[in-house]
Amino acid sequence: MLKLSTDVAAPAVLSALDAIYERRSVRSYLPKTVDRRLIGNLLDAAVQAPTAVNESPWAFAVVQDRKALKRLSDKALQLLQPGAGARSFALPDNVFYDAGTLIVIYGKPLGPFVAADCWLAAENLMLAARAVGLGTCVIGLATAALNTPEWKAELKASSDLTAYVPIIVGVPSGQEPPARRRPPEVLAWKAGLSV
Ligand SMILES: Cc1cc2nc3c(=O)[nH]c(=O)nc-3n(C[C@H](O)[C@H](O)[C@H](O)COP(=O)(O)O)c2cc1C
Structure with a gap:
């Protein structure tokens, strides 16, 4: 059943396959804030992900306060080790x-598959966002800052939670170029006689 609807200028809700093939990391956004109902829909799509023994070990924080986002970005940049390995990309100011909007997916300490569950929820969220015309990007650079005691406290995450996936969400300001991917590297394909 289709649960998502949007008031952004999406031509239509994409099929699952179109969303998979058309999702790209978006790094340029219109100065609009995605409304709360739509963010709620994305969170609902996230929690439909497969989860080991149906544990659903995730929890979410949503940040739509631009001053807080700037403070968190500054903290993330501050925590990056200067000179720790050559970077192949230039750091953005923000x-x-x-x-x-920033959505943070936290994992509860509920077993060995918590990180996997959180990442599956993240992909659901990003595909659902793409399907309704929103852009997203995982911001791994913010993970260390989000796991500091001060930011856990600010976002009401108890100390036993781990921030696994920070994802920005917004209305894209343009179109991203198509993905460049290598074809799948298949190591083995052991087929029986009937194939
Ligand atoms: C674990 C992870 C961390 C990432 N961290 C960042 C990040 O900090 N900043 C950023 O701009 N993109 C980040 N990305 C996005 C990747 O750069 C992007 O997915 C990759 O270049 C492939 O492009 P595509 O998503 O458009 O297919 C991250 C992606 C993943 C999966």
């Missing part, structure tokens, strides 16, 4: 690219 690790959130001025997106108006």
Whole structure:
């Protein structure tokens, strides 16, 4: 059943396959804030993900306060070790690219598959966002800052939670170029006689 609807200028809700093939990391956004109902729909799509023994070990924080996002970005940049390995990319001034919404997916300490569950929820969320015309990007650069005691306290995450996936969400300001991917590397394909 289709649960998502949007008031952004999406031509239509994409099929699952179109969303998979058309999702790209978006790093340029219009200065609009995605409304709460739509963010709620994305969270609902996230929690439909497969989860080990149906544990659903996730919890979410949503940040739509631009001053807080700037403070968090500054903290993320501050925590990056200067000179710790050559970087193949230039650091942005704002690790959130001025997106108006950050969704953080936290994992509860409930077993060995918590990180996997959180990442599956993240992909659901990003595909659902793409399907309704929103852009997203995982911001791994913000993970260390989000796991500091001060930011856990600010976002009401108890100390036993781990921030696994920070995702920015917004209305894209343009179109991203198509993905460049290598074809799948298949190591083995052991087929029986009937194939
Ligand atoms: C674990 C992870 C961390 C990432 N961290 C960042 C980040 O901090 N900043 C950023 O701009 N993109 C980040 N990305 C996005 C990747 O750069 C992007 O997915 C990759 O270049 C492939 O492009 P595509 O998403 O458009 O297919 C991250 C992606 C993943 C999966």
